[in-house]
Amino acid sequence: MAERIGTTCVQGGYRPGDAEPRQIPIYQSTTWKYDTSEHMGKLFDLEESGYFYTRLQNPTNDYVAAKICELEGGSAAMLTSSGQAANFFAVFNIAGCGDHVVASSAIYGGTYNLFVHTMARMGLECTFVSPDCTDEELEAAFRPNTKCVFGETIANPALDVLDIERFAAAAHAHGVPLIVDNTFPTPVMCRPIEWGADIVTHSTTKYMDGHGATVGGAIVDSGKFDWMAHADKFPGLTTPDESYHGVVYAEKFGLGGAFITKATAQLMRDFGSIQSPMNAFLLNMGLESLHVRMPQHCKNGQAMAEFLSEHPKVRFVKYPGLPTDPYYELAQKYLPNGSCGVVSFGFTGGRAAAEQFMKSLKLAQIATHVADARTCVLHPANATHRQMNDAELEAAGIAPDMVRLSCGIESTEDLIADVEQALATI
Numbered sequence: 001m002a003e004r005i006g007t008t009c010v011q012g013g014y015r016p017g018d019a020e021p022r023q024i025p026i027y028q029s030t031t032w033k034y035d036t037s038e039h040m041g042k043l044f045d046l047e048e049s050g051y052f053y054t055r056l057q058n059p060t061n062d063y064v065a066a067k068i069c070e071l072e073g074g075s076a077a078m079l080t081s082s083g084q085a086a087n088f089f090a091v092f093n094i095a096g097c098g099d100h101v102v103a104s105s106a107i108y109g110g111t112y113n114l115f116v117h118t119m120a121r122m123g124l125e126c127t128f129v130s131p132d133c134t135d136e137e138l139e140a141a142f143r144p145n146t147k148c149v150f151g152e153t154i155a156n157p158a159l160d161v162l163d164i165e166r167f168a169a170a171a172h173a174h175g176v177p178l179i180v181d182n183t184f185p186t187p188v189m190c191r192p193i194e195w196g197a198d199i200v201t202h203s204t205t206k207y208m209d210g211h212g213a214t215v216g217g218a219i220v221d222s223g224k225f226d227w228m229a230h231a232d233k234f235p236g237l238t239t240p241d242e243s244y245h246g247v248v249y250a251e252k253f254g255l256g257g258a259f260i261t262k263a264t265a266q267l268m269r270d271f272g273s274i275q276s277p278m279n280a281f282l283l284n285m286g287l288e289s290l291h292v293r294m295p296q297h298c299k300n301g302q303a304m305a306e307f308l309s310e311h312p313k314v315r316f317v318k319y320p321g322l323p324t325d326p327y328y329e330l331a332q333k334y335l336p337n338g339s340c341g342v343v344s345f346g347f348t349g350g351r352a353a354a355e356q357f358m359k360s361l362k363l364a365q366i367a368t369h370v371a372d373a374r375t376c377v378l379h380p381a382n383a384t385h386r387q388m389n390d391a392e393l394e395a396a397g398i399a400p401d402m403v404r405l406s407c408g409i410e411s412t413e414d415l416i417a418d419v420e421q422a423l424a425t426i
């Protein structure tokens with residue numbers, strides 16, 4: 001029987017056998033012991049799968065990764081210590097010094113920094129394209145050394161919706177995969193692999209954990225991208241890895257396993273950005289209610305966007321569920337049951353009004369965090385983008401009066417009443 005997404009949220013990944021613990025066991029152990037060196041040697045040669053050191057892999061993490069894999073409809077998945085690590089690993093697993101990435105310009109600021117500054121120091125170049133670019137502009141961004149295309153299903157904080165099918169088609173025409181960061185919708189609202197994405201990443205810190213308790217990330221491989229068909233572009237997957245006695249990942253682990261096995265065997269081994277098993281356990285608690293929480297986040301986001309769009313002190317509202325929003329059509333296609341709880345808006349009274357509004361909120365809490373059960377709010381010009389003047393903010397696409405309101409799962413009426421009273425103080 002085909003399982004529905006709510007059942008996978010609750011029971012996916014870990015299915016205990018007879019007389020086994022009902023809850024996912026926490027393997028709070030760095031190390032596994034073996035009776036013979038020969039046995040351990042087989043693990044080091046990737047001849048046998050098994051655990052030996054938690055810097056690379058831990059069963060608790062793998063149960064939770066398996067659940068996220070099922071939720072996204074992938075072939076293999078891994079947890080990372082953060083969303084940043086997930087995006088870094090997803091790209092660096094197939095691109096390195098001398099390579100090039102095409103990325104949507106509407107992405108999280110941390111990912112932008114990773115691409116523009118840190119990856120550049122590693123010799124990896126990035127060309128940004130607007131998610132609204134023409135097909136010609138998208139085409140022009142590719143180079144012979146392009147290794148992947150990257151975008152966010154719903155961009156944080158711009159809330160632009162990525163046309164996944166169009167970006168996937170362009171990537172595939174150039175023989176490279178599309179990597180989609182699906183943090184904001186989660187697989188409950190959108191499953192990018194069904195629209196052609198090859199690799200999906202998450203900051204599990206956000207809705208997946210949902211309770212502001214653990215920082216984490218995940219990478220899911222669709223198992224659909226044929227590395228061997230583009231062998232010259234992806235030598236790391238299609239030629240021998242001398243650090244594992246010449247294993248060829250795409251041959252030994254096939255379409256479904258090559259990408260995640262390589263990322264685990266090489267990148268986790270060398271960078272060690274593993275999620276702690278305790279955090280994976282807590283993440284799983286969040287996942288168990290994801291399908292119940294997401295509709296309430298979306299309901300609150302939609303109601304808030306509608307309320308704000310009719311308020312005289314509000315200058316603009318960005319929310320893909322509003323029929324007036326430029327991304328409404330794409331949201332109807334990719335997110336027909338709702339998008340997320342995050343709404344961005346500005347004030348007719350400008351920056352000073354935004355500052356007054358922030359001070360007056362009672363339920364919504366000022367935090368850099370987003371996508372949490374508790375409503376949180378951020379004024380980027382006064383926080384994450386504080387170093388920029390108004391002209392620089394406009395150039396970065398962030399209005400000085402813009403506030404990002406991340407609607408939690410509290411009662412809708414209370415959230416709107418809080419925003420209404422704060423607007424009344426302006």
Ligand SMILES: Cc1ncc(COP(=O)(O)O)c(C=O)c1O
Pocket residue numbers: 082083084085087108110111152156181183184202203204205215216217
């Ligand atoms: C869309 C998106 N991707 C990645 C990240 C980075 O995740 P983390 O903070 O877990 O490293 C964030 C963080 O806000 C995000 O919003």
